[in-house]
Amino acid sequence: MGTTTLWWRGATVYQIYVRSFFDSDGDGHGDLPGVLAKLDYLADLGVDAIWLSPVHPSPNRDWGYDVSDYEAIHSDYGSTADLETLIAAAHAHGIRVLLDEVLAHTSDEHAWFRDSLTGGGKADWYVWADLKPDGTAPNNWLSAFGGPAWAYQPLRRKAYHHKFLRQQPKLNWRHPDARAAALNVLDFWLAKGVDGFRLDVANAYLHDDALTDNPVEASEAGWRWSAAANFQKHWMDSNLVENIEALDAVRRTVDAYPDRFVFGEFSEEAERSGGFADPETGLHAGYSFPLLHARKLGPDFIRRHFEMLARFERHWPCVSFCNHDVPRTASRFGDASPPLARLLLALLLALRGTVLLYQGEELGLPEADLTREQLRDPVGDLYWPAHKGRDGCRTPMPWAPGHAHGFTTGTPWLPAAPEHAALTAAEQERDPHSTLNFTRRLLFLRKAEAALRLGTLRFVEAPPPLLVFEREWDGRRLLCQFNMSDQPVAADLPGETLMLNGEATEAGLAAYGARISRL
Structure with missing residues (x-):
């Protein structure tokens, strides 16, 4: 199959943070019918696909990234029928639909973990270990969200491993039945017509079965203040070289269906964990975090990243400057002015790779400034006041002037940002020189010029x-x-x-x- 027949090469994938996109029923949070209502907007924008943030049932400890049922839709967002309706309507608009699947861990409220907790048939579907004789954690692994990456459970007199919150136990991909169950999740939704997946923390499927300590991070450059976990190299709790085996299993599952696309998030150690593998041995594509963490405007951050990617000639990258985990691009790089926002949009859409465009970036939105009382993100709660968490990029999409910027008729789950009042989609629609219309022209140019998509x-x-x-x-x-x-x-x-x-x-x-x- 020639590269020009692969729809995802050079495509623009628009990331929708469903809870903050558009509320169709006035309950304060976005939903799948809300996405359906905005398909004309997305088609006019010129995107090739949408990536929906996790839509499965979740207790929302980490806002959907703690899944309690992989085969259903969160009641806040609608139903399986709503998703099927959205897929059909998106396809009619020429837009593909990708789901965000979180398969490295589950919620502690998932039925699999409840069975594991009681020592049932799924006892080994998660990573359990004995405490040390003095009652401390089995090893030195640190959670990305603070503290030891182990939580003790008296019911089993053991501790389970969690890379993130303690309510997000690590699924044991080394257990064949657990791995098969995770892959079955992909089959379940592929059979319903989804066009592929974004895989959360695709670098973290496998752990060291001997539970060897992580080595110390010797470089002070790795000691980012916001996460104590960065005081060690995560070579044993995740990011194993053999992680590529799990990615291969995912790829084989997805490739059993025609014309599908699967890409992964490699939040750390991308080279080590298979993030830059060629498309025949790993996922179709992947993204790492240098472009998302960059803050200093200048040519160097782009040159460094693409000179690094050049070492992996067959790897097809995804490129993105913003998502639901990092501050808005226009604020991160400077004054958040429309000219700066447009510069960065032009740069992003001129780069080689599959573009991941986060909702609101096409409007040039700045980061929202929230008070502590307004935060819903556990990271903000953990590190306040030094770090306000991720809610500043998750506030409701500003659609029109008025209450909650047209996002909802009710009380929005996060406040509508005052900083966005003058940047609504409706206002920008009317201005031919707006950032929104500039983005539309850029996307039209990218589609018209194969050199921008594929060159x-x-x-x-x-x-x-x-x-x-x-x-x-x-x-x-x-x-x-x-x-x-x-x-x-x-x-x-x-x-x-x-x-x-x-x-x-x-x-x-x-x-x-x-x-x-x-x-």
Whole structure:
């Protein structure tokens, strides 16, 4: 099968955080009928697929990333019939539908774990171990959300492993029945017509069966203040080299259905855990976190990332600047102004890979500033006041002026951000120069130019703050130029202009200027 027949190569996947997208029934949280109601908006935007955040039943300790039933839909979001209706309608709009599956762990309220807790037939479907004689944890593994990655349970007189919250016990992918059950989840939804999956923490399926201690992180660069877990290298609790075996099993399951796509999140140690494998031995694609963690505007963060990816010639990457776990792009890189937002959108949509575009980025939304009382994220609760958690990028989508920015007629589950009042989709629809309409033009250009979707990427030497690269496909060359600063910069501007952000003169590009031209 030629690369041009693979719909996901170079596609734009729009990430929908369902709870905050659009509320169809006034209960304060988004739902699947709400997504259905906005399909025309998504089609007009020009995206190729939508990725829905977890829609399964969950006690919401981690807002859906703690699944209590893989074969149902959370009552807040609707029903299985609602999902099937959405899939059919999305397909009619030319849009694919991907589900977010969390298969490395479950909720502690899942029936599998309840059985494991009582020593039933699924006793070994999770990672259990004896405490040390002094009553401390079995080893030094640390949870990403703070403290030891073990929780003691008197019912079994053992501790179970959890990489995140203690309410998220680790599923034991080394147990053949547990692995088969996890893969059956994919089969269940593929049979209902979903077009594929985003896999949460795809780096963390396997653990070291001997429960060997994690080595100490010797580099202070790894000691990010916000997570004590970064004081050690996570080489034993997750990120094992043999993790690729689990990814292969997922890939074989998905490939049994035609024209499907599965990509993974590799939140750490991507190279070690199979995140950059070629498409014949791993997932179809994956993304790691350098572009999501970057905060300093300039050419270096892009050059470093793509020079690293160049070592893995056959790997197809996903590229993203924002998602539900990191601050909004326009705020993270600077002043959150529309010109800066448009520069970063132009850059993202000019890169090689499958683009993951988080809801609201097409509007240039800044990060919302919430008080502690307004937070719902356990990470914010844990690290306040140094870190406010992830709710600042999860506030309701601003659709129209008025109550809750048109998101709901009720009380929104997170407050509608005052910072977004002037940036609603309805207001931007009417302004031909808005960030929304700029994004639509960019997506149209990406679809029209195979070089942007599929072409090679070659950096062109240019003095900072310029970032310059060429995209080429089938003899067609495009030059992509970006002024990664808030001051005008001198630059040669050859070729026919296809896209321009900011003014261009004979002298060069305006502040935050971007230009794509045909050579």
